[in-house]
Amino acid sequence: MHTTGRFVLAGRIEEISACDPTRTVLEFLREDKGLTGTKEGCAEGDCGACTVVLGELHDGAIRYRAVNACILFLPTLDGKQLLTVEDLPQPRDRQHTELHPVQQAIVDQHGSQCGFCTPGFVMSLFAMYHNHPEDSIGRTDIDLGLAGNLCRCTGYAPIVRAAEQALKAGRTDHVSAEEDRIIALLRSIQPVDTLKISSGTRQFLAPRATRELAKLLQEHPRATLVAGATDVGLWVTKQGQQPDTVIYLGEVAELTRIQDDDEQLHIGAAVCYTDATAAVTAHYPGFLPLIERIGAVQVRNAGTIGGNIANGSPIGDMPPGLIAAGARLALTSMQGRRLIELEDYFISYGRQDLKDGEYVEQILLPVPPPEQLFSTYKVSKRFEQDISAVCGAFCLRLENNTIRDARICYGGMAAIPKRARACESAMNDKAWSQETIDQAMLALLEDFEPISDVRASAQYRMRVAQNLLQRFFLEHGEFTFPVRIGASPNAPGRANGGIKGSSNA
Numbered sequence: 181m182h183t184t185g186r187f188v189l190a191g192r193i194e195e196i197s198a199c200d201p202t203r204t205v206l207e208f209l210r211e212d213k214g215l216t217g218t219k220e221g222c223a224e225g226d227c228g229a230c231t232v233v234l235g236e237l238h239d240g241a242i243r244y245r246a247v248n249a250c251i252l253f254l255p256t257l258d259g260k261q262l263l264t265v266e267d268l269p270q271p272r273d274r275q276h277t278e279l280h281p282v283q284q285a286i287v288d289q290h291g292s293q294c295g296f297c298t299p300g301f302v303m304s305l306f307a308m309y310h311n312h313p314e315d316s317i318g319r320t321d322i323d324l325g326l327a328g329n330l331c332r333c334t335g336y337a338p339i340v341r342a343a344e345q346a347l348k349a350g351r352t353d354h355v356s357a358e359e360d361r362i363i364a365l366l367r368s369i370q371p372v373d374t375l376k377i378s379s380g381t382r383q384f385l386a387p388r389a390t391r392e393l394a395k396l397l398q399e400h401p402r403a404t405l406v407a408g409a410t411d412v413g414l415w416v417t418k419q420g421q422q423p424d425t426v427i428y429l430g431e432v433a434e435l436t437r438i439q440d441d442d443e444q445l446h447i448g449a450a451v452c453y454t455d456a457t458a459a460v461t462a463h464y465p466g467f468l469p470l471i472e473r474i475g476a477v478q479v480r481n482a483g484t485i486g487g488n489i490a491n492g493s494p495i496g497d498m499p500p501g502l503i504a505a506g507a508r509l510a511l512t513s514m515q516g517r518r519l520i521e522l523e524d525y526f527i528s529y530g531r532q533d534l535k536d537g538e539y540v541e542q543i544l545l546p547v548p549p550p551e552q553l554f555s556t557y558k559v560s561k562r563f564e565q566d567i568s569a570v571c572g573a574f575c576l577r578l579e580n581n582t583i584r585d586a587r588i589c590y591g592g593m594a595a596i597p598k599r600a601r602a603c604e605s606a607m608n609d610k611a612w613s614q615e616t617i618d619q620a621m622l623a624l625l626e627d628f629e630p631i632s633d634v635r636a637s638a639q640y641r642m643r644v645a646q647n648l649l650q651r652f653f654l655e656h657g658e659f660t661f662p663v664r665i666g667a668s669p670n671a672p673g674r675a676n677g678g679i680k681g682s683s684n685a
């Protein structure tokens with residue numbers, strides 16, 4: 181066990197040994213280090229003013245990712261590099277520095293007015309600058325990459341122009357040139373055993389293997405597990421919670437891996453969305469429009485599928501699609517490992533099938549048969565950075581135009597993510613036709629009695645749920661309309677429901 185966390189800041193190793201387990205990186209930067217370039221806007225991961233970049237060793241190089249410092253716990257930096265806007269200006273000669281190309285582009289394109297959001301945009305652009313090969317970036321990538329940064333002044337067009345200027349210029353920054361030195365520093369601080377950092381009676385524990393995790397959880401049954409902290413972070417910053425013991429899952433090797441054994445994908449519970457996307461959408465392209473709308477890049481770089489499930493929210497976006505696809509969960513403790521159907525995990529509002537001492541170890545996602553159709557849809561008030569009013573997921577096989585194995589699941593329609601059993605019965609073994617869909621849409625009235633709340637009325641939710649089923653049929657079905665939407669029923673890729681785009685209200 182080591183009791184000092186070490187990370188790279190401003191090109192030097194920074195050490196933390198006594199620290200509040202939920203002290204945020206933003207508090208540390210502004211209050212402890214006086215690095216006030218990184219701003220606090222919302223303190224809940226929404227506005228991006230606090231965006232910093234984490235550098236991590238990956239395949240012998242440094243991988244840069246933008247994250248929100250306001251909901252990132254300081255001890256999770258152990259073994260990483262923290263880059264802030266103060267790191268970007270580069271030396272021109274002994275006396276002078278010059279702006280980083282992404283900063284210069286913001287100046288050239290008039291991408292800053294009051295300036296409050298600017299450091300956050302600069303850091304998001306910096307991560308994109310390092311993650312996109314020269315000239316491969318398009319407008320959609322820029323929009324996706326900047327969706328987690330809000331600006332009240334510029335109207336975004338100048339910022340997008342700045343992104344285009346900077347990202348097409350090619351890499352010339354000194355951060356790349358200095359990479360070899362930073363790689364050596366990072367290698368020297370890679371943790372090899374559990375990190376324990378305490379402050380009074382409170383402590384932060386970061387085990388590195390599942391066995392150690394189970395043991396710690398047995399010793400501290402009331403500990404708060406933390407993966408990406410994109411939910412837990414808000415309990416701290418918005419609700420003022422101060423958990424005594426935090427157990428961080430992001431260093432547990434087995435939880436941060438994805439394996440594909442041809443029958444199923446084994447997704448470690450602490451794999452972040454960004455890392456899970458390629459593997460999940462290779463088998464389920466119909467997941468892509470949904471995953472791209474979970475939070476924004478900063479949230480997807482930290483947040484995990486395991487956390488989304490374990491949090492148990494009825495409007496978490498991943499469970500409906502995973503349940504429709506027939507995913508199972510591996511739940512593990514010192515007493516052993518058990519497998520359950522994901523749909524059985526959600527018992528009632530706020531209550532899940534997770535015993536004391538257990539954690540979610542893996543999500544097991546079956547590899548779909550080639551004739552399977554699969555789509556997910558999210559409906560929310562805003563396209564980006566918003567929670568679903570309704571999320572619908574549809575999965576079935578067609579045998580000679582007859583529906584088999586329909587699995588339909590909705591979020592936002594009940595107290596838990598829930599399958600639409602009556603709707604499925606109205607579809608199974610019936611013809612894939614508008615008449616069947618009409619019956620199935622009516623059957624949804626038997627399945628759900630949604631509530632009205634700030635996001636949507638009950639009536640709206642029901643209408644949307646029905647319309648999403650209609651949409652699924654239109655996108656995959658045999659049409660008599662003059663204009664066809666989506667892939668041809670016989671075209672390659674249809675088996676995976678290869679549609680693009682998901683809807684907002």
Ligand SMILES: Cc1cc2nc3c(=O)[nH]c(=O)nc-3n(C[C@H](O)[C@H](O)[C@H](O)COP(=O)(O)OP(=O)(O)OC[C@H]3O[C@@H](n4cnc5c(N)ncnc54)[C@H](O)[C@@H]3O)c2cc1C
Nearest residue numbers: 225407408409410411412474475484487488490496497540
């Ligand atoms: C700005 C913003 C936008 C968001 N947008 C969306 C959105 O569009 N859609 C959506 O669904 N969610 C959204 N979220 C919520 C959040 O990002 C997701 O729920 C995310 O998947 C949580 O994962 P995490 O790793 O950050 O979980 P954490 O915050 O680390 O943990 C969440 C909960 O799960 C528990 N937990 C975590 N891992 C495990 C495990 N392996 N075993 C047992 N318990 C565990 C924790 O103890 C905690 O109770 C958003 C959040 C923010 C801040």
Ligand code: FES
Nearest residue numbers: 221222223228250
């Ligand atoms: S301060 Fe708004 S995302 Fe962090």
Ligand code: FES
Nearest residue numbers: 293294331332333
């Ligand atoms: S320049 Fe003022 S908030 Fe963006």
